[in-house]
Amino acid sequence: MSQDTRFILKLSCPDRAGIVHAVTGFLLEQGGNILTSAQHGDADHQRFFMRIEFECAALTEASALQAAFQPLAERLQMDWELVARSAKTRVLLLVSKLGHCLNDLLFRVQTGHLPIEIPAIVSNHRDFYQLAASHNIPFHHFPLLNSTEEQKQAQERKIREVMAENQIDLVVLARYMQILSPELCRDLSGRAINIHHSFLPSFKGAKPYHQAYERGVKLIGATAHYVTSDLDEGPIIEQEVARIDHSLPPEQLVAIGRDTECVTLARAIQWHAEHRILLNGRRTVVFR
Structure with a gap:
């Protein structure tokens, strides 16, 4: 798949059950295919961190994915960034x-x-x-x-x-x-x-x-x-x-x-x- 259809999502938010399910479910709904995923939970500060690299053939603009992800990010109080993998x-x-x-x-x-x-x-x-x-x-x-x-x-x-x-x-x-x-x-x-x-x-x-x-x-x-x-x-x-x-x-x-x-x-x-x-x-x- 073209590099132009690859994206990176990184986020942090208050830790709670269901974050991974919510994020991966969103990507599935968008036609995304996860290439790599890493996560970390900080027990001392009850904060969750995640980075996912994925491809999405249906979309080639990061702005469209950003707009679609915004409601979920607000609901889970995320600090997040979603960018095209090819952007330098x-x-x-x-x-x-x-x-x-x-x-x-x-x-x-x-x-x-x-x-x-x-x-x-x-x-x-x-x-x-x-x-x-x-x-x-x-x-x-x-x-x-x-x-x-x-x-x-x-x-x-x-x-x-x-x-x-x-x-x-x-x-x-x-x-x-x-x-x-x-x-x-x-x-x-x-x-x-x-x-x-x-x-x-x-x-x-x-x-x-x-x-x-x-x-x-x-x-x-x-x-x-x-x-x-x-x-x-x-x-x-x-x-x-x-x-x-x-x-x-x-x-x-x-x-x-x-x-x-x-x-x-x-x-x-x-x-x-x-x-x-x-x-x-x-x-x-x-x-x-």
């Missing part, structure tokens, strides 16, 4: 002076290993405009010369303009070394991913690899999480670690950690783009 997530990349994650993401997209579109790149430095040009992606340089509050607000307005012009679905902080305002964090809730170069909640803030070296840890890691106004406190999506030992200086930890950051961020973006992540308060449910 439009991602805005934010970067500063470290380009390893940016370069890795661009390569994955170019080779077809990451199912997203990158219509624009924003940076507070000019370092990677040639890299962006080599991938035919518009590069927007919005400098922060003095980092005053007024200048930050002006820069964020420009970022918002780029988002609106390019119909951005997801913002990715690919080692973007600026703190977003609480207002922008709120507006991007569940739609902005950051890569932090440590295994959170350990070693927050600046120079985490140096902090890890001083503590003599044997594992370093990276954490991809959704952005919130609480620095490095957003819901965690994915983490990865690398084993180290006492002989490695901080500079070597940084080099090892950069590979870990690239892998971790790419996984988080892919799972978001494939609609595998549901927010559960300060945590996430990830159907891999």
